[in-house]
Amino acid sequence: MIPDQLQHQIPALIVLTPLVLGLITALIGRRGLGWWIAMLASLLVFAGSIQLLIDVMHSGTYTVSYLMGNWPVPYGIEYRIDPLNGGVLCTVALISAAVTLFARRSVASEVSRDRLHFFYAVWLFCQTGLLGITITGDAFNLYVLLEISSLATYTLVAMGKGRDRRALTAAINYLVLGTIGASFILLGIGFLYMVTGTLNMMDMAERLDAIYITWGTAEPQYQKTVLTGFAFLFVGVSLKLALFPLHTWLPNAYTYAPAAVSALLAATATKVGAYISIRFIYTIVGTDAAFRGAIPTHVFIMVSAGMAILLGSYLAIKQDNVKKILAYSSIAQIGYIALGFALDNKNGLTAAVIHIFNHALTKGGMFMALGVVAYRLGNTRLQDLRGLGRKLPVSMGAFTAGGLGLIGVPLTAGFVSKWYLVTGAIEAGRYEMAAIVLVGSLLAVVYVWRVVETIYFGKRDEGAPNVQEAPITMLVPMLLLIGASIYFGVDANTTSWIAEAAAETLLGVQP
C-alpha cells in the first residue's frame, strides 16, 4: 500500500517524476539506461494516475485539489483533478507506458545509438508537458507546460530524420504553426488575466461569471476583452488540436516521425488539445458566453468538425502511405471529438470524453502495428503491405481489429463513442451532424478496407524479402492497446461512468 503522506503528493509526483528522471537520463549519458529509466518513469506515472482517478471518482465532490508548495488559492499554483482531466491523465499515462515499452526495439532501429539517451530524455519531457497540461489548474502554468510538450514534440518528430529526411521539414512546419498557436494561447490568457486579475482557472471562472451577470444593460454579455481573449485562445488551441482547417501540420509530422513517436503523438498530443478546448469552453468561459453569446463558437466548431470528418476521411482514402492514411484518419477522428463538445449536451460531451480515450487506444495500437511494419520492412507504403497478412499475422490482425474500431463496428470502443455522439446529435436536433458522423464511418470503411484488402488479398512481390513477426516487446503493448479497445467496446461501463461523470461536472449537474 502507498503511505498516506506519499498518496497526497501524487499530483505533484506525476509531473515531477518524468521531469526529474528525464534530466537524469540526459545527464547520465550513453550507458543504455535511457530506456530503462523512461520505462520506470512511465510505470510510476501510470500507477499514480490510476490511483488519482480512483481518488477522484470516490471523493464526494468528484474533485481532488493539490496546492503546490501549500500556497493558498488563488496565489499559488493549484493542481485540480476532476473526472475529465483524471480520465485524460490516465489515457496519457497508459499510452505513454505502452508506447515506451514498444519504443525500445523500434526506436533503436530508427535513432542512432549515441543519441538514444537524448531521445528518451526528450521523450520524458514530452510526457511531463502532456501530463502537466492535463493536471494543472493554473492557466499560465498550462501555457508553460504546453510549450514544454511542444518543444519536446518538435524534437521527437525531427528525430525521424534517420529514416526519412522529410521528418525535418515536417518538424519545422509543426514548430512554426505550433508556436503561433501557443502564442495565441499566451495572448488569450493575457486578456483573461487583464479582466480577472487571476490565473487560477476556477477563480477565473468565478470572476468571469460575476462580470457576465452584471455587465451590460439588456442582454448579459461579456465585455469585448473577454471575447477577444477567448477568440485568441480558441484559435490557438484549435491549432494544437489540429481542428480542420488548422490541421496542415499534422499529416507530415505523424508520417515521418519515428514509429513510436507517431503512436505517442496520435494517441495523446491532440487529445490533450481537445482537453484544453473543453476546459476553456466549459469550465472557464462558460457555454453561455462561448456558445450562446456574441460569437456562436459551437457553430464554427460544428462546421469545422463536419469538414474534418468528411474531408479528413476523404483525404485518407487518397493516400498511398499507410501512416498517412492513419494521420488523415486522425484529423477525422478529432472532428468527432470536437463535434461532441460542440453539441453542448450530456451525451455529446460524454462522447467527446470517451472518444478521447477510445481513439487513443485504437490509434495508438494501429500506429504500433505500422511500427512493426516499418521495423521489418523499413517503410509503410501501401504497396509494400501486400500479402503481409500471412507474414505478420499478429500485427496485421491487430491492425485490422483497430481498423474495425475506427469504423465503429459494434463491440469495439469506437462504437461506444459513436453511440453517444449520434444520440447527442439527435438530442441536440442536429440531424445533419448525425448523418455526417455516419457517413464518416462509411468513409472509414473505405480507407480501412483498402489497407485490409491489400494486406490479405494482395500478393507479395517475387523476391520480396522474407519478413517475420516482430519481437515480443513490440507485440505485447500493441496487443494490450488493441485488446483494451475491444474490451472497452464490449464492457463500456467503467469508461462511460467516468465520461458521464466528467460531462455532468462540466455541465454543472450535481452528481
Next chain:
Amino acid sequence: MIPPEMAITLALGLPILGALLIAMSRGVPNLRETFTLLTAVATFGFVASLYPAVINGAQPTLDLWQVLPGVKLSFRVEPLGMVYALVATLLWIPNSLYSIGYMRGNNEKHQTRFYVCFPLAIASAVGIAFAENLFTMFVFYETLTLSTFPLVTHKGNTDAVKSGRIYLGILLTTSVCFQLLALLWIVALQHTGGVSGLDFASGGIFREGLAAGAVTPAVFGLLFFLYIYGIGKAALMPVHRWLPAAMVAPTPVSAFLHAVAVVKAGVFCVIKVTVYVFGVETLREYGQGGWLLYAAGATILIASLIAMFQDNLKKRLAYSTISQLSYVVLGVALLTPISIMAATFHIVAHAFGKITLFFAAGSIYTAAHKTQISQLDGIGRRMPWTMGAFTIGTLSMIGVPPVVGFVSKWFLINGVIESGSLPGGHFDEVFALVVILFSTLLNAGYFLPIVYRAFFRTLSDEDLKHPHGEAPWAIVTALTFTATLTLFFFFWNQPAATLAELVRRAVG
C-alpha cells in the same frame, strides 16, 4: 431437460467453441470436419430443446451483460425468433455435410478458414434470432455481415475482392446509415418518453409515445422507413445488389447466404421490428408504412423479370431469392395478423426450397463443371437425384401443391383478403393479388424451362464426350435430405405452423 438459460447459452456459445476447435484441428481434415458436423448437430439440438417451452407460451431469457449504462446484451426466445433459429440451425446440418463434399470435390484452398467462419456466422444468426432488444439485434446483425465476408471472398481473386466490396459496402452502408441512425434516434427518444424502451415488446414500443405526442407520426414513419431500408439483408430493391454480387462465393456459401442465415436474417428482422418495435396495429392506426406494400410488390415483379433473362444458374437463383424475400416483406406490409403469419411461414418454406436449388446448382458444378442454364440439356439423365431434387425445389418456389411453398402462398392470399376487408384496403388488396398471381406465372416461366431442358432434351455431342455421373455422396445426401424436407413439410408442418400461429396471436 436442459434448463432454458443454459440452452440459450450453449446455442450461442457452442458454435464459437466449435470454431475454436476447428481452427485448432487445422491440418487434420477428418477431425476438423467431425467438429463441424458435431457442432452443427449439437447446436440444433440445443435450439430445438427450447421448442417445447416456447410453444407452451414461455419466453426463456438470458441476460449476458450490460455494455453501456441501460444498454445490455440480452436474449429472449419468442416464437418468431424460434422459427428463424430452428430453420438456420437445422439447415446448417445438411449445409455442413454439403460443404464437406463440395470443398473436397473441388479442392478448394484455405478450407480451415472456411469452416471457422461458418459457425461464427451461425452464432450471429442465433444471436439475431434470440435478441431481446434492438441493440443486441444490431450487434449480431453486424457480426453476421463481418463473419460472412471471408466466406464471400473465399476465392481471393479480383472478382471475389470486387464482389466482397459490394457485399460489405451495401450491407454496411444500409446498416450504419439507416439502421444505426434509427436505433440511436430511438435511444434519444427514450430519454424524452417517445418510446417505452429498447426491448422488443408485443404491440410495439411507440404506442404510448405517439398517444402522448412525445413523438410525431411523421418521425415514427421515417424511423420505420429507416429500419426497413437499414435491414439491407432483406434485399428490398434498390438495396439488393449485394446478393447477386455474392454469387462469386463457393456454392455452399451461396446456400448459406440464401437459405440458412443471411437473407433470412434480413426478412426475420423486418418482421421482428414491424411486430415488436413499430407494432402492426400502431402502423395501421397512424397510416404509416403503406408504401412498403408497393416497394415489395415492385421488387417481386422486377426481380422475377430480371431472373428470366439470366443464363447463369446461380444468378437466376439469386434474383429468384430477391423476389421470394419480398413475399415475406409483402406479408409484413399487408399489416394483418394472418399475413404476418404467412410471412413467418414463408421464411421456412423458402429456406427449404432454396437450399435444395443451390445444392443442386453446386452439385452440377462439382460433377459436370457447368454454370450456365443453356448447357444443361439432358443432364437429368446423368444426375437424376440432383435434378429430381431441383424439380421439387422449383415446385416449391412456384407454390404448387404438394410442396411446402404452396402453404405459405395460401396463407398469404388469406392475408390479402383479410386486409381487403379493412378500411382503405381495397386497392392494396387488388394490387397484392395481381402481384402474387403474376409473379407465380413468372416463377413458373423462369424455373420450368430448366426442368424441361434437364429431362426432355438430349445431351449435346460435346457433352457425350465428357461423361460424368452424380456428385459425391455427401452432396447427394444433403440435397436429398432437403428435398425430402421440402416435400414432407407440406404434409407435416406442425412445428412451423404452431409457432407461426403464436406469432399471429402476438400480432393480434
Next chain:
Amino acid sequence: MLDFLHDHYNYWVTIIIMMIGFYAVVAKSNLVKKAIGLGIFQTGIFLFYISIGKVDGGTAPVKVMGEQTDVVYSNPLPHALILTAIVVSVSTLAVALAIIVNIREKFGSIDEHDLNHLEAEQE
C-alpha cells in the same frame, strides 16, 4: 478618434510588432528568417503582458516603508510571467535553429521553395 488611438497605444504597438513578425513567418521563404519572425511575433506579446502590469498612478512594486497606507503599486505578476515566456521563446528559437541546421545538412538548402521541390522529387 485620436483619444481612442492614444488610450490604446500599447495595443497598437503590440499589434504592429506582432504583425511584422507574422509577416516574416508567412512571406519569407528562408527558414532562418521565419524563425526570427516568430521571435518578433512573440516579442509583441511580451510587450503586451508588460504593459498590462501598469496601474494608473502606480509606483514600482517595492514595499514603501513607513506610515503611508494608500500607496498604489504596479502589478509585478505579468513581468514575472513574461520572464518565463521569454525563456520559452529562446528555447523555441534554439530548437528551430537546430532543426534548420539539420535541414541544411540533409537537403543542402534552407529555402522553402527549394525544399518543396526536393520533397516533391522524393515522392
